[in-house]
């Protein structure tokens with residue numbers, strides 16, 4: 113008799129969602145987490161009275177949350193109350209005297225765009241009209257459906273013919289889609305940068321991501337209960353109320369495999385825990401290569417897993433400041449021409465170089481001001497801002513541990529140049545998580561944000577499957593498997609994985 117029906121490795125949002133649904137289905141479920149905190153990249157830590165979000169700073173696609181709590185038969189507001197975030201972004205570049213905020217409403221956004229280009233404003237309405245039904249088809253059907261193989265895709269298309277309209281978006285790039293609609297350079301840049309949410313520049317990112325900007329117009333949200341950790345805390349609450357078990361400070365080092373069947377896990381201290389099913393809600397490469405091993409995996413799967421690319425890391429800077437910053441939105445960024453974004457990838461990222469503009473180091477990125485919406489995240493009169501940047505894991509001729517303080521200085525200098533002129537005078541707390549720190553903290557190889565890269569060759573049937581194809585009773589959840597990375601997306605993945613476990617456990 114096994115100790116558990118299901119063991120989930122990793123208490124990120126993907127692991128916790130899977131665990132809550134398995135427990136709800138009557139399976140005795142244990143979650144093991146190597147660190148002393150839940151949530152992984154969607155979490156919050158406290159330092160000197162400031163509460164900083166580790167990585168994720170907002171969520172979109174409420175469908176995933178609603179579906180999870182519907183299946184748990186619970187009222188989401190009792191577990192994860194949300195603020196609505198509006199405007200979506202403030203774009204600011206003091207060097208050009210340009211500043212405009214994009215609201216949630218489609219009509220409001222068209223009015224803002226019209227100030228730059230009436231043609232682009234009309235094009236935005238057309239863009240929204242064409243792609244919103246496709247978003248709905250994808251969100252309602254594709255998002256929660258397994259794509260273990262081509263037969264799953266064919267079955268889905270037969271059942272929901274509307275999905276087929278969305279398929280061409282997989283076959284083109286983000287840049288090609290938005291360039292068809294928008295001509296003004298600033299408007300185009302405001303529609304193209306979201307490709308980096310998939311960890312890729314616009315001309316390499318799948319066209320599907322062109323709709324991320326539109327999905328945000330359905331609303332973006334921030335938890336009311338203590339920063340982004342409010343999300344995993346809410347799911348954990350539901351899981352524990354139903355009798356689920358969670359162990360912190362418990363690192364899994366091996367999946368016990370016997371004659372091709374997963375039988376449990378071994379912890380760092382040698383303890384073995386048996387289970388009828390094992391879920392790896394961690395990086396898929398790490399799971400297969402380090403925790404299962406060559407001897408249990410057919411050569412072609414081993415080769416495939418080894419050849420998968422890791423997604424891009426995002427260095428995070430955490431700043432506590434002693435005044436209310438002159439920001440106007442939860443998220444602020446400086447627009448960057450899509451050509452620069454594409455060049456950044458080939459000329460800097462792939463060569464291990466840090467970005468420079470006119471010979472000066474610059475730190476491109478997105479500022480998040482969480483204490484605007486929830487003042488309890490900072491001591492009275494003070495605020496928290498985080499800066500999410502882009503950079504390679506391996507630095508040519510440099511090392512992240514050596515470069516850390518310089519990166520923080522350069523981030524502050526870049527923000528001063530474009531957005532908040534006197535920021536450095538107000539910083540009373542500063543720290544950062546480099547890609548190396550994220551690797552150490554969360555055991556993310558290469559500090560990869562979404563586990564496995566999210567280009568066409570690593571999506572859907574080409575991504576590591578939610579139900580392992582080579583080890584019986586082994587399942588995957590989280591950003592490395594389908595449908596991919598992002599908080600709402602790993603919840604959708606948790607729904608898929610838990611339903612597969614239920615189906616195959618019967």
Ligand SMILES: Cc1cc2nc3c(=O)[nH]c(=O)nc-3n(C[C@H](O)[C@H](O)[C@H](O)COP(=O)(O)OP(=O)(O)OC[C@H]3O[C@@H](n4cnc5c(N)ncnc54)[C@H](O)[C@@H]3O)c2cc1C
Nearest residue numbers: 122124125126146152153167168169170364590591598599
């Ligand atoms: C900087 C950054 C910014 C982001 N911004 C956003 C955003 O604004 N909105 C959004 O929707 N998404 C965002 N994302 C993506 C999103 O946060 C992630 O895709 C999602 O949270 C991943 O969830 P997960 O469950 O796959 O894994 P993770 O969050 O990676 O959690 C995995 C957990 O497993 C644990 N673990 C690892 N190995 C072991 C082991 N051997 N034994 C036990 N435990 C183990 C880790 O400690 C961790 O807690 C961001 C990510 C980052 C890094």
